[in-house]
Amino acid sequence: MKPAAFDYHAPRTLEEALDLLAAYGEDAKPLAGGQSLVPTMNFRLAQPEALVDLNEIDGLFFIREGERGLHCGAMTRQRAVERSGMARKAAPLLHEAMPHIAHAQIRNRGTIGGSLAHADPAAELPAVAIALDASMYVRSVTDARWVPARDFYVGLFATAMEPGELLVEVAFPQPRPRSGWAFEEVARQHGNYAMCGAAAVVELSEEGAIKKARLVFLSVGEGPVAADQAAAMLVGERPTATALRAAAEEAATKEIDPVGDIHAGPAYRRHLARVIGERVLTRATARANEAPLL
Amino acid sequence: MTTRQFGQPLKRNEDPRLLTGHALFTDDVQLPGMLHVAFWRSDLAHAFIRSVDVESARKRPGIVAVYTAEDLGEFWQPGPLLVPPPPVEQLEFHQRTQVPLAKGKVRHAGEAVAMVVAESRYLAEDALDDVYVDYEPLEAVVDLEAALAAGAPLVHEDLGTNVSARVTQTKGDWAAAESEADLVLRRRYHYDRGTAAAMENRGIAASWDERAQRLTVWDTTQAPIAIRNGLAAMLGLSEHQVRVIAPFIGGGFGPKIMMFYPEEVLLAWAAVQLNCSLKWIEDREENFYATTQERGQIHDAAIALKRDGTVLGVKDRFLHDAGAYAPYGLTVPINSQCTLLGPYVVPSYRSEFTSVFTNKPIVTPYRGAGRQHGVFVMERLLDAAARRLSLDPAEIRRRNFIPPEEFPYSNEIIYQDFAPLVYDSGNYEPALDRALELIDYERFKQEEQPRREAAGERVGIAVVNYIEGTGIGPYEGARVTVEASGKVSVATGVGTQGQGHYTSFAQVVAEQIGVDVPDVHVVTGDTDLFYWGAGTFASRGAVVAGNAMHAAATKVRRKILKLAGEKLEAAEEDLELIEGRVQVKGVPQTSISLGALAAEANPMRGAVQPGTEPGLEATEYFGPERGATASGVHAMILRVDKDTFLLEIERYVVVHDCGTVINPLILEGQIQGGVAQGIGNAFYEQLHFDENGALRNASLMDYLLPTASDIPNIVSDHVETPSPLNPLGVKGAGEAGAIPVGALFAQALDDAYRDIELEVREIPLSPNRLFELVGEALTRERA
Numbered sequence A: 001m002k003p004a005a006f007d008y009h010a011p012r013t014l015e016e017a018l019d020l021l022a023a024y025g026e027d028a029k030p031l032a033g034g035q036s037l038v039p040t041m042n043f044r045l046a047q048p049e050a051l052v053d054l055n056e057i058d059g060l061f062f063i064r065e066g067e068r069g070l071h072c073g074a075m076t077r078q079r080a081v082e083r084s085g086m087a088r089k090a091a092p093l094l095h096e097a098m099p100h101i102a103h104a105q106i107r108n109r110g111t112i113g114g115s116l117a118h119a120d121p122a123a124e125l126p127a128v129a130i131a132l133d134a135s136m137y138v139r140s141v142t143d144a145r146w147v148p149a150r151d152f153y154v155g156l157f158a159t160a161m162e163p164g165e166l167l168v169e170v171a172f173p174q175p176r177p178r179s180g181w182a183f184e185e186v187a188r189q190h191g192n193y194a195m196c197g198a199a200a201v202v203e204l205s206e207e208g209a210i211k212k213a214r215l216v217f218l219s220v221g222e223g224p225v226a227a228d229q230a231a232a233m234l235v236g237e238r239p240t241a242t243a244l245r246a247a248a249e250e251a252a253t254k255e256i257d258p259v260g261d262i263h264a265g266p267a268y269r270r271h272l273a274r275v276i277g278e279r280v281l282t283r284a285t286a287r288a289n290e291a292p293l294l
Numbered sequence B: 001m002t003t004r005q006f007g008q009p010l011k012r013n014e015d016p017r018l019l020t021g022h023a024l025f026t027d028d029v030q031l032p033g034m035l036h037v038a039f040w041r042s043d044l045a046h047a048f049i050r051s052v053d054v055e056s057a058r059k060r061p062g063i064v065a066v067y068t069a070e071d072l073g074e075f076w077q078p079g080p081l082l083v084p085p086p087p088v089e090q091l092e093f094h095q096r097t098q099v100p101l102a103k104g105k106v107r108h109a110g111e112a113v114a115m116v117v118a119e120s121r122y123l124a125e126d127a128l129d130d131v132y133v134d135y136e137p138l139e140a141v142v143d144l145e146a147a148l149a150a151g152a153p154l155v156h157e158d159l160g161t162n163v164s165a166r167v168t169q170t171k172g173d174w175a176a177a178e179s180e181a182d183l184v185l186r187r188r189y190h191y192d193r194g195t196a197a198a199m200e201n202r203g204i205a206a207s208w209d210e211r212a213q214r215l216t217v218w219d220t221t222q223a224p225i226a227i228r229n230g231l232a233a234m235l236g237l238s239e240h241q242v243r244v245i246a247p248f249i250g251g252g253f254g255p256k257i258m259m260f261y262p263e264e265v266l267l268a269w270a271a272v273q274l275n276c277s278l279k280w281i282e283d284r285e286e287n288f289y290a291t292t293q294e295r296g297q298i299h300d301a302a303i304a305l306k307r308d309g310t311v312l313g314v315k316d317r318f319l320h321d322a323g324a325y326a327p328y329g330l331t332v333p334i335n336s337q338c339t340l341l342g343p344y345v346v347p348s349y350r351s352e353f354t355s356v357f358t359n360k361p362i363v364t365p366y367r368g369a370g371r372q373h374g375v376f377v378m379e380r381l382l383d384a385a386a387r388r389l390s391l392d393p394a395e396i397r398r399r400n401f402i403p404p405e406e407f408p409y410s411n412e413i414i415y416q417d418f419a420p421l422v423y424d425s426g427n428y429e430p431a432l433d434r435a436l437e438l439i440d441y442e443r444f445k446q447e448e449q450p451r452r453e454a455a456g457e458r459v460g461i462a463v464v465n466y467i468e469g470t471g472i473g474p475y476e477g478a479r480v481t482v483e484a485s486g487k488v489s490v491a492t493g494v495g496t497q498g499q500g501h502y503t504s505f506a507q508v509v510a511e512q513i514g515v516d517v518p519d520v521h522v523v524t525g526d527t528d529l530f531y532w533g534a535g536t537f538a539s540r541g542a543v544v545a546g547n548a549m550h551a552a553a554t555k556v557r558r559k560i561l562k563l564a565g566e567k568l569e570a571a572e573e574d575l576e577l578i579e580g581r582v583q584v585k586g587v588p589q590t591s592i593s594l595g596a597l598a599a600e601a602n603p604m605r606g607a608v609q610p611g612t613e614p615g616l617e618a619t620e621y622f623g624p625e626r627g628a629t630a631s632g633v634h635a636m637i638l639r640v641d642k643d644t645f646l647l648e649i650e651r652y653v654v655v656h657d658c659g660t661v662i663n664p665l666i667l668e669g670q671i672q673g674g675v676a677q678g679i680g681n682a683f684y685e686q687l688h689f690d691e692n693g694a695l696r697n698a699s700l701m702d703y704l705l706p707t708a709s710d711i712p713n714i715v716s717d718h719v720e721t722p723s724p725l726n727p728l729g730v731k732g733a734g735e736a737g738a739i740p741v742g743a744l745f746a747q748a749l750d751d752a753y754r755d756i757e758l759e760v761r762e763i764p765l766s767p768n769r770l771f772e773l774v775g776e777a778l779t780r781e782r783a
């Protein structure tokens, strides 16, 4: 379990990093926290010719409020997001999901950008990003663009980024008035990848009907799966237990197509999606009810 | 002596070194110019090898040598059969043992085909990319029943069958029991494979000193002496030319008693060939293929009972997965066969097993070593019977216990140590009562369970029994020496894998010699310091080596008293050993220190009486006539999340009887660690092989070991029924914690779902499997 030989670069600036990525093209990989990349290299599943280490680029480590809401630099450690009071207030769903990522030791190294870019279908952050309508700021030597989270994920371990592009930051919009959120997952053990998880956001109208809903699953498809039909079913409805259950049922039976693995077969995953879908919608609604009208 | 050392919960002598990172493990061995080894391992489970091309690998920079089976010449030999089959009457046995490098055929995924020696492990692994093996793939033998079907592909063609062994053992008359019975139940049970996953993988460092003509091998083995003897014979060296050191080992659990692993013989051979030092450290992925595994069995069992729950007989037929080779003979399935009988009176027993070669990694004992299966079958049968007879699970067990006055109790069949299965001593009912009390059985059943179930919860309780054959022969030895410093050194050949031998052995010796435990320095696992021994396995260290220590220490004590009597001009009966001194009882002024006495016993000039042995030293050996039978009861309260099927162990109780206790703290550690492994085995750990014999979860990401958050607080207590078979009265405790846990989970789950008559018939389980089983039970219930 030793990686194959590779070139190693540790640029100090974003521009240098982008130059290196442009020069190597597909043959280089950015190194963030290394928590996913290094194991795959040790198994020799990945044998990049070069690593462009992002850990020396100070400009990629930040959490601040800005025009798009909460902005996090790609290299911000997951643990830093988890502990940030600002993130907790500005993106409470993100805060709630954070402890479900691996173990604290791994979150100390793992970065928000690394997790979002890695696009593991079992990862929490991509689902949260979609549920929150986050957007990703992607740069290359020649280009800079904001990509909505929904468009960012294009398949199994695949994103809209091209070789030479780097995820630079991610922005999460501020919570809407009268909205609530919830995240939950079922893993075989604390710290393991989930067999199924879901993030929900529910926004209520002044009359208490559902104005907008988001229900996004992880670990039940090739990437994060947004259950849009279920969400659409809820709009305009009173958030009764029956309505929420029906939405979860719709999502679990029609909107996901889980494949099995050794831990959870398709039927069990579907069952969990139903259970968790209902739980997160219920909790999100309860929180929306408590949320200030503003 | 005044202060007792034996039986005290003393902290471990070895812990400061271990905890501060100053202990020597095999990977800590760094020698000048050391080379590193990597193995090319088969990715196919079953294939003919047409050719192996290592030419381009040999030419890479930094590569010192690349070997295939052809390059080994005469040295290429199948390994020895470690345990010959015991003398049972109805036996068929086909010996096939592992080879150093696959020749002509690979028989399991991960079997080594080529060995690369390089200047670094990185370069060695790079060169693996340049090894080309031309295969003719074969259908893999994976499923035990399919393996025995006519026309099945054969793991060893020359045998003409995949049967590794067949054994039938009987007691009484099953047919009569069946016809007399009020109730006969038949069941099929599955127990699947897991791996021991010791924290430290295997590793070997070997160094040939050409000038001294000596080979030194550091090896993560539980049996250094047998390794030395074997290596010397294979390499044509004298045993004095080979030193094997088993340094600290980060857990063995059985697979490290297996010998000879291909890597073990190849590194030693290559060190001599290349006149060098080299090292191979198994990585975690290799560990999933190259280290032995255990637990695959399928049982078709029946139990015959009277209406009142009295067992009349048990019949069992089972298939045992031996893996690709069976170097360990029949130990595991014989253990299953014998342990099934448990603490119960089973007048008639007919047990027949077939051990089957498959294209999977080799099976050898892993903590429990087949006992789990036997216990699972018997406990499940009793649970099924209790349900049918409307008896409480605890009650049906109580009704069938062997009464205390019946010991020694003969079960009439042959055990793994070739001796008749005779339980030396036991007293089962008090342990059961204590466990029921600690788990608060009645209150839970009468009050708590109904209340919580009414609130929509799923909660179950379970209580199971087991016995554990421990402390088997043949023998171990020990040398105890009082040094001129007054400290005591002890050497044994038994080997150690983290069980606390440096402390428990020291306690046995300190008790006799009257020194503090930290002043007893124990060496195990260095063949230069003790010549004879078998190894640490089968929960035998404390029993067999412990009693050898006791014998040697007792003899040294007599020497001390004799010499001190002369020096102090006192009668031996008037002397006592206190805090490193010998004194006339109650007269501390008339005393001599052990150090001074040791110097006296080793005069450097002058003359001694003819026949005088120097030093305060003795070497003794101990070999019991047969093993000692430990026993115990586990009880648990389990909550199931009825929506997700995740489990929460709310309370866990162990009441255990391993005879006289040397160190309750170490015993507690053994029990807790065992339970943790048992929980892993019951609900987390399972090796998933696909139909081609490929392992789908060869990493700790997908092979789930229980972590701290999965293990409950374990409440434990002890009953002490000393063994009459050894002077210390001890029984082994190494495996007890792990043995009954599967059966316990099954009973608790059945209880939590008794309304739909769930009956768990397999281990390991998982949330997914529980979801399926509950679904099936619901469907049956509705039908």
Ligand SMILES: Cc1cc2nc3c(=O)[nH]c(=O)nc-3n(C[C@H](O)[C@H](O)[C@H](O)COP(=O)(O)OP(=O)(O)OC[C@H]3O[C@@H](n4cnc5c(N)ncnc54)[C@H](O)[C@@H]3O)c2cc1C
Pocket: A029, A030, A031, A032, A033, A034, A035, A036, A037, A038, A074, A075, A100, A101, A102, A103, A106, A109, A110, A111, A112, A113, A114, A115, A117, A118, A120, A122, A123, A124, A125, A165, A166, A167, A168, A191, A192, A193, A194
């Ligand atoms: C035991 C264990 C358990 C885990 N459990 C979970 C879990 O439950 N949930 C979960 O979500 N994750 C889990 N992880 C993964 C962990 O969260 C990783 O931190 C994360 O997946 C990757 O982040 P990283 O910073 O370590 O990225 P790296 O490993 O350094 O990189 C991951 C990939 O993303 C690319 N990359 C990194 N940064 C950028 C960037 N800025 N722009 C473009 N590409 C980039 C890399 O080139 C690489 O391909 C676990 C990891 C371990 C070791």
